[in-house]
Amino acid sequence: MSSNAGSLGDLQRAFQDYLLAASDGFQGAVRDTSKADRLTLLDVYRDGYALRLIEALTTDYPGVMAMAGPADFDHMARAYIASHPSRRPSVRWYGRDLADFLSSTEPYRRTPAAAEMARFEWALGEAFDSPDVTPITADALMALPQEAWETLAFATLPSLRRLILAFEVPQAWQRREEVQPGDLLVERAPGPLTWAIWRPDLVSNFRSLDTDEAAMLDALVEGRSFPELCEAVAPFTGEAQAPARAAGLLRAMVEGGMIAEYRY
Secondary structure: OOOOOOOHHHHHHHHHHHHHHOOOOOHHHOOOOOOOOHHHHHHHHHHHHHHHHHHHHHHHOHHHHHHHOHHHHHHHHHHHHHHOOOOOOOHHHHHHHHHHHHHHOOOHHHOHHHHHHHHHHHHHHHHHHOOOOOOOOHHHHHOOOHHHHHOOEEEEOOOOEEEEEEEOHHHHHOOOOOOOOOOOOOOEEEEEEEEEEEOOOOOOEEEEEOHHHHHHHHHHHOOOOHHHHHHHHHHHHOOOOHHHHHHHHHHHHHHOOOEEEEEO
């Protein structure tokens, strides 16, 4: 290091600027060696920083990689890195904003399926990292007294995420390892669908929701009672059929491991 490079704090800030903002101010603080000049030495750190973040994005977004291919993914990742310097100690959260980046930045915004894939994959990761909670069982609900259903309300697992997707992203994601990188096609869905993503045990689950089921799940997440869940379903089924339909949907959610607790 040069002897007139300034304080340690100044050096650290200059080095950070060199890595994050491609500033050249740090070059004067480094000396050439007999084996390599200062630019070569510094490029090792700059390239290593970028490659580590690209590796993290590749891990978090295998579906996006399968859509883009290695070269285009690398180009996209470097554009993301340039506009989103890492601000967290853990690289786990670095890719949080990739979906928003893809949906708002040229030329990536011209491929909305890629942004939806990124949003879906990030939700899968969040579900996996959520706290472990044991879901309730259908037997526990069956044992409740009849009067409990008048005020019965529920809480979902903390891992539950809901997405509205216009493309068949989850179906394509399941094929991501069956195609060559860059060859994954994502078709537009017949219409927007609500998807639930959650982790009842060691593996994240996902499935699409019927329109009335999505409305009921919204009400359930808000803490509404079972009679109010029936009201959420009624516009789709009619009032006479709503209680039976709501009970059936609730049972499916419980048996699928979405529900963490109940109260009345």
